[in-house]
Amino acid sequence: MAQLGNNILVFLNGTAIAGTKSNEIQTDCEMIEITNMTSAQWRQFIAGRKQWTVSTGFLVLAGADITKLLTVGTTYTLQFRDRAGSNIIEGQAILKTCKISATRDNLATGSFSFQGTGELDVPQQ
DSSP, X not given: OOOOTTOEEEEETTEEEEEOSEEEEEEEEEEEEOOOGGGTTOOOEEEEEEEEEEEXXXXXXXTOOHHHXXXXXXXXXXXXXXXXXXXXXXXXXXXXXXXEEOOTTSOOEEEEEEEEOSOOBOOOO
16 A cells, blocks of 8 residues: 555644654664674674654644744654554654745745654554
8 A cells, every 4th residue: 555645643742733745754773793703704794773763844734833843852753654544653753953934925834854762663552
């Protein structure tokens, strides 16, 4: 099933404060070198710690509480959903950067960068 770009929700204290219009989620893993004298000329590695980040953009709705959108350093809950709105994966993430842009007579847009803290998880129902 194809994923839709509007299926990330941002929550603060249990209240949804934003739905996204464009998203990028990235996970990565440190590599720990374990090469030793018997490895010959080839390096060997094992997987280390993992992390995830999210970059997202969305329309800033009229009446939105801008102070809730601009609080870098705040921990938010991010939920990732499939097309049907089910199969939720969520995680805690700290807002690293925030940029809101607007021009006269146009809709305001925002771009945000989050650093995941802890694992991405399937919440208990």
